[in-house]
Amino acid sequence: MNALNNQEQYYELRFVINPEMEEEISNMCFEIFDCDGVILEEEAFKDLEMISTTKGTLKAFIKDPENIAERLKSAREMMIARGFSEEDLGSWEFTVTKIENEDWSKKWKEKWDVTHVTDKITVVPTWIEYQPKDHEVIIKLDPGCAFGTGTHQTTQLCMKALEKYMPEKAEVADIGMGSGILAILAKKLGATKVYGCDNDETVIQTAIDNAKLNDCPDITFELNTADKIKDKFDFVCANILHNVLFEIMGDLKNIMKDNAYLSLSGILDEKKSVVLEAIERENLKIVEEIHQDQWTSFVVTK
Numbered sequence: 001m002n003a004l005n006n007q008e009q010y011y012e013l014r015f016v017i018n019p020e021m022e023e024e025i026s027n028m029c030f031e032i033f034d035c036d037g038v039i040l041e042e043e044a045f046k047d048l049e050m051i052s053t054t055k056g057t058l059k060a061f062i063k064d065p066e067n068i069a070e071r072l073k074s075a076r077e078m079m080i081a082r083g084f085s086e087e088d089l090g091s092w093e094f095t096v097t098k099i100e101n102e103d104w105s106k107k108w109k110e111k112w113d114v115t116h117v118t119d120k121i122t123v124v125p126t127w128i129e130y131q132p133k134d135h136e137v138i139i140k141l142d143p144g145c146a147f148g149t150g151t152h153q154t155t156q157l158c159m160k161a162l163e164k165y166m167p168e169k170a171e172v173a174d175i176g177m178g179s180g181i182l183a184i185l186a187k188k189l190g191a192t193k194v195y196g197c198d199n200d201e202t203v204i205q206t207a208i209d210n211a212k213l214n215d216c217p218d219i220t221f222e223l224n225t226a227d228k229i230k231d232k233f234d235f236v237c238a239n240i241l242h243n244v245l246f247e248i249m250g251d252l253k254n255i256m257k258d259n260a261y262l263s264l265s266g267i268l269d270e271k272k273s274v275v276l277e278a279i280e281r282e283n284l285k286i287v288e289e290i291h292q293d294q295w296t297s298f299v300v301t302k
Ligand SMILES: C[S@@+](CC[C@H](N)C(=O)[O-])C[C@H]1O[C@@H](n2cnc3c(N)ncnc32)[C@H](O)[C@@H]1O
Pocket: 147, 148, 149, 150, 154, 155, 158, 174, 175, 176, 177, 178, 179, 180, 181, 182, 197, 198, 199, 200, 203, 224, 225, 226, 239, 240, 241, 244, 248, 266
């Protein structure tokens, strides 16, 4: 993410969202606005835990205040087409105000702290000095505009599955790698070969940079989708929306070795039946169903 350019005028777009969908709606802001930063107004940290209020106001810092209503309307339609409900999204009532220039990215960075995902796994933003304990696996991260800071429940569910189920010396695929966080974790947990792909070209360089930052330069990241992958893996992660998982479940199965595990995340509790239908359709077996807040995750095998 870039610091604000002092020469440019910025506007603050504030709109009411369902705070549980903060990360998805923030991503949408980066997609449709020339936007330099997004922050949840009521977001606060206490003892390293993020606390959000039930009514969220998202603040996006944008350069072009024209046609906001139309752009929000089409973004909303796009998200509904992707499987979100009106309730998932919140009202999106909005206001736009001209703001004094300030370095929003500094503000954002002040809010994002070290995240202890499990006793063993800790995610540390690049700008924070952190002294790890002996047993800790540290992932250093600057997510740029990519999804995957380690604070989102869906990412954490996959990280927990990797820690618990990834076999030693595994070959791992991360489908929809975003910031590359899961691929990097797999490598740090001892995977011998790690492959990550995403269908969004804007995240590829971020993932490559994060892998270098973590001394894992040998992870392969590329623009790709699961249907085009020929290799097979011992562990596959896919933290993607339920409707995408529904569509690509067969492709995910095809890249699993016979005894492989597949970690499926990104599933709101009320959408889990969609994913269960695809699991059944592909004759996959559920090893564990894991929950965190309103999110469900499955670990399955062939
Ligand atoms: C929720 S993010 C997960 C990022 C990261 N793996 C994590 O767990 O934090 C989902 C990612 O999947 C990507 N994606 C969505 N549909 C995809 C598809 N069909 N194939 C590959 N990537 C996809 C998105 O661009 C996005 O970067």
